[in-house]
Amino acid sequence: MPLAPTTAGYMPIACSTLRTGAPLPFDLYVRMEHQQTRNRGGDHFALYLSRDHELSARDIAEFDDRSAGCLYIQFDASIEYSGYLQRCAEAEGDQNPLLRYQTVREAAKAMMLDAARGGGVDQVVRISEDFSRELVKSAASGELPVRDLFGLMEHDYYTFTHVCNVSTYSLVLAKSLGISAPAELEQIVQGAMLHDLGKREIPAAVLNKRGRPTANEWRLIQRHPSDGLKELIYRPEFSWGQLMMVYQHHEKLNGRGYPAGVGSGEIHPWARICAIADVFDALTCYRPYRKPLSTAETLSYLERHAGTTFDPEFLLCWTSLFREDR
Numbered sequence: 001m002p003l004a005p006t007t008a009g010y011m012p013i014a015c016s017t018l019r020t021g022a023p024l025p026f027d028l029y030v031r032m033e034h035q036q037t038r039n040r041g042g043d044h045f046a047l048y049l050s051r052d053h054e055l056s057a058r059d060i061a062e063f064d065d066r067s068a069g070c071l072y073i074q075f076d077a078s079i080e081y082s083g084y085l086q087r088c089a090e091a092e093g094d095q096n097p098l099l100r101y102q103t104v105r106e107a108a109k110a111m112m113l114d115a116a117r118g119g120g121v122d123q124v125v126r127i128s129e130d131f132s133r134e135l136v137k138s139a140a141s142g143e144l145p146v147r148d149l150f151g152l153m154e155h156d157y158y159t160f161t162h163v164c165n166v167s168t169y170s171l172v173l174a175k176s177l178g179i180s181a182p183a184e185l186e187q188i189v190q191g192a193m194l195h196d197l198g199k200r201e202i203p204a205a206v207l208n209k210r211g212r213p214t215a216n217e218w219r220l221i222q223r224h225p226s227d228g229l230k231e232l233i234y235r236p237e238f239s240w241g242q243l244m245m246v247y248q249h250h251e252k253l254n255g256r257g258y259p260a261g262v263g264s265g266e267i268h269p270w271a272r273i274c275a276i277a278d279v280f281d282a283l284t285c286y287r288p289y290r291k292p293l294s295t296a297e298t299l300s301y302l303e304r305h306a307g308t309t310f311d312p313e314f315l316l317c318w319t320s321l322f323r324e325d326r
């Protein structure tokens with residue numbers, strides 16, 4: 001399952017998540033960009049700051065010049081990084097919800113990458129539970145305008161980035177539709193985080209293929225909602241709505257979706273939320289075979305499919321979030 005770009009045992013982290021005044025619990029690396037190292041093949045990394053170094057404001061100011069906003073840690077330090085982020089988020093409290101959001105997301109990414117190295121579904125479920133609780137908490141602590149969130153997100157369609165973006169969009173849309181109970185919002189976020197769980201069964205070569213999938217590959221891809229449901233259905237902690245987010249997020253109102261081809265009356269409202277969030281993210285992300293669409297192009301694509309694929313009222317709510325006070 002491709003989760004995020006990781007090369008040669010190093011994992012990218014956003015410079016904006018690092019803080020002054022506390023010793024680093026991990027070594028920081030930069031990627032070498034010299035033509036010479038590129039010609040030797042593979043990626044090369046150089047130690048930039050050692051563990052226990054206390055970051056100064058000057059260090060932080062220099063990051064952008066050295067690294068274009070991205071530094072690296074060794075894969076084995078992902079748990080230290082996630083603990084560091086959690087401590088930063090707690091220390092900053094409710095000061096800045098956007099920063100808190102970013103911190104929560106990076107912590108979940110680090111843990112998810114760790115889980116991808118051999119952890120099973122149990123570990124993924126546990127991470128999704130923590131992430132949904134923290135995300136709902138950060139959204140409750142202040143305004144999270146969707147346009148600001150959009151600017152803060154990564155748009156690369158790796159599995160982790162995608163499910164994280166879809167969870168965030170699902171939360172924003174659910175809140176705009178009037179859902180306010182934290183427990184319900186947490187369930188929606190967790191359902192969205194797990195919506196593509198069944199893709200674990202699809203070989204990476206098929207998921208990352210540049211051209212159109214063959215008929216056999218397409219059949220394999222279309223199994224992922226049912227495979228995801230099978231993974232979760234015997235777990236009593238999941239509600240019906242969450243299971244339907246996993247099972248029905250590719251269904252269409254006109255009955256031409258998959259896996260069951262059910263019509264509008266049978267698609268759970270949470271699955272309708274997830275469907276909008278899912279396609280919105282897919283179209284606004286870089287893919288191996290095309291550039292991302294702009295938000296305006298994506299919204300008009302979604303609108304062209306209102307009533308046939310997407311719930312028209314939910315979609316109106318979603319588009320209005322981007323068009324408000326413009």
Ligand SMILES: [Fe+2]
Nearest residue numbers: 195196249250
């Ligand atoms: Fe999917």
Ligand SMILES: [Fe+2]
Nearest residue numbers: 162195196278
């Ligand atoms: Fe998806």
